[in-house]
Amino acid sequence: MENINEILNLDSNAKIKKVKKGETLQREGELTSIAFYVKKGLIRSYSIDEKGKEHIFMFASEGWVIADIESQEFDKPTELFIDCIADSEVIIFDRKCFKASNLTKDQLKQNAHLLARRTAVLQRRVIMLMSTSAKERYNKFLETYPELPNRVPQRMIASYLGITPEALSKIRGEIVKSK
Amino acid sequence: MENINEILNLDSNAKIKKVKKGETLQREGELTSIAFYVKKGLIRSYSIDEKGKEHIFMFASEGWVIADIESQEFDKPTELFIDCIADSEVIIFDRKCFKASNLTKDQLKQNAHLLARRTAVLQRRVIMLMSTSAKERYNKFLETYPELPNRVPQRMIASYLGITPEALSKIRGEIVKSK
DNA sequence: CAATTTCATTAATCTAGATTAAGAAATGAA
DNA sequence: TTCATTTCTTAATCTAGATTAATGAAATTG
Numbered sequence: 001m002e003n004i005n006e007i008l009n010l011d012s013n014a015k016i017k018k019v020k021k022g023e024t025l026q027r028e029g030e031l032t033s034i035a036f037y038v039k040k041g042l043i044r045s046y047s048i049d050e051k052g053k054e055h056i057f058m059f060a061s062e063g064w065v066i067a068d069i070e071s072q073e074f075d076k077p078t079e080l081f082i083d084c085i086a087d088s089e090v091i092i093f094d095r096k097c098f099k100a101s102n103l104t105k106d107q108l109k110q111n112a113h114l115l116a117r118r119t120a121v122l123q124r125r126v127i128m129l130m131s132t133s134a135k136e137r138y139n140k141f142l143e144t145y146p147e148l149p150n151r152v153p154q155r156m157i158a159s160y161l162g163i164t165p166e167a168l169s170k171i172r173g174e175i176v177k178s179k
Numbered sequence: 180m181e182n183i184n185e186i187l188n189l190d191s192n193a194k195i196k197k198v199k200k201g202e203t204l205q206r207e208g209e210l211t212s213i214a215f216y217v218k219k220g221l222i223r224s225y226s227i228d229e230k231g232k233e234h235i236f237m238f239a240s241e242g243w244v245i246a247d248i249e250s251q252e253f254d255k256p257t258e259l260f261i262d263c264i265a266d267s268e269v270i271i272f273d274r275k276c277f278k279a280s281n282l283t284k285d286q287l288k289q290n291a292h293l294l295a296r297r298t299a300v301l302q303r304r305v306i307m308l309m310s311t312s313a314k315e316r317y318n319k320f321l322e323t324y325p326e327l328p329n330r331v332p333q334r335m336i337a338s339y340l341g342i343t344p345e346a347l348s349k350i351r352g353e354i355v356k357s358k
Numbered sequence: 359c360a361a362t363t364t365c366a367t368t369a370a371t372c373t374a375g376a377t378t379a380a381g382a383a384a385t386g387a388a
Numbered sequence: 389t390t391c392a393t394t395t396c397t398t399a400a401t402c403t404a405g406a407t408t409a410a411t412g413a414a415a416t417t418g
Contacts, residue, residue, distance in 0.1 A: 070298075070302040073295050098291065108287035112290050118294075119294055119297045122298065122302065124249055126236065126301060129309070154395075165396070170375085312405095313404075332366090
């Protein structure tokens with residue numbers, strides 16, 4: 001979604017919101033079709049399991065769109081929390097607008113492109129989770145998102161990788177030693 | 180994609196192919212934008228890691244579309260093999276047809292819907308891989324795809340779950356005992 | 359049909375990463 | 389600045405699931 005205006009034009013109710021670090025945009029249990037375009041800052045989505053442990057599903061920095069596609073697609077209450085890792089500016093819009101009949105073909109293609117990208121990234125993530133070690137996933141993460149380690153606490157990177165902060169710390173120690 | 184004809188109309192080069200159990204439709208390394216609509220039978224996609232181990236990315240039974248979205252989206256050679264678990268009938272078409280300008284809005288929406296479903300399923304899969312035990316994933320699998328265990332060898336279900344056949348066998352033993 | 363290959367199970371052993379615990383470093387608030 | 393909170397690291401111990409190996413049951417093939 002190269003152009004913010006594409007979204008704003010789509011959903012006349014879309015609005016900009018400034019949010020502080022730590023502020024929550026969406027809580028588990030809500031039934032919604034909302035999405036957030038990140039204009040500035042850094043957002044994350046995550047679930048919390050029965051033991052109270054957080055699992056980060058995705059990070060979204062400038063130019064990304066973040067939403068709980070699963071719950072929206074199956075009309076279920078969301079299982080994801082969405083909150084701000086840093087002070088941010090988001091454009092809140094309704095994903096239902098993609099179902100309207102007054103959309104242009106370009107807008108529809110834009111939406112499909114966005115979803116195809118998302119699918120591609122998730123495909124890679126599933127294959128990595130199934131077939132590679134935590135260390136390999138960490139190295140791939142650094143390669144794919146080289147700026148994120150400067151903006152995200154280590155424990156959140158660990159969570160994204162599917163491991164504990166302690167395990168990531170150990171892996172980092174090993175990497176340093178092996179050089 | 181409720182209607183096969185939607186695809187056939189889109190891609191005039193689309194063609195039906197009958198394939199035998201075990202036959203390969205796509206090999207790692209190919210640069211392609213092909214997709215397969217499963218008219219009859221059962222198809223799987225999987226990667227093979229450096230140790231030669233298979234990791235099943237998805238199963239596709241009647242009515243599903245299977246393709247390597249990641250490689251196509253990033254114009255890379257595919258890392259996925261696609262082959263037949265049972266004798267099948269597929270419609271082979273080119274995903275590039277979704278980029279053509281002569282598409283109807285309904286076709287574009289259909290494509291977006293398909294991708295949104297895919298995204299939703301992968302979101303759940305990632306969260307499950309990060310936050311639940313192999314036993315929980317197996318139970319969820321049985322719940323979500325109750326017919327598949329009758330059509331897919333156990334070792335492939337294990338692979339889909341991200342565990343070894345031995346581990347799945349153990350889990351099944353535990354489930355039987357606990358009843 | 360017998361012969362071969364693939365598949366599922368069980369059990370012993372091993373290991374990556376979890377858990378628990380404690381201290382050090384960094385960050386933030388008053 | 390000081391105090392409190394959060395974050396990171398290190399180390400000991402534990403455990404889910406991997407690996408290895410052996411056996412029997414199914415499914416395929418000629």
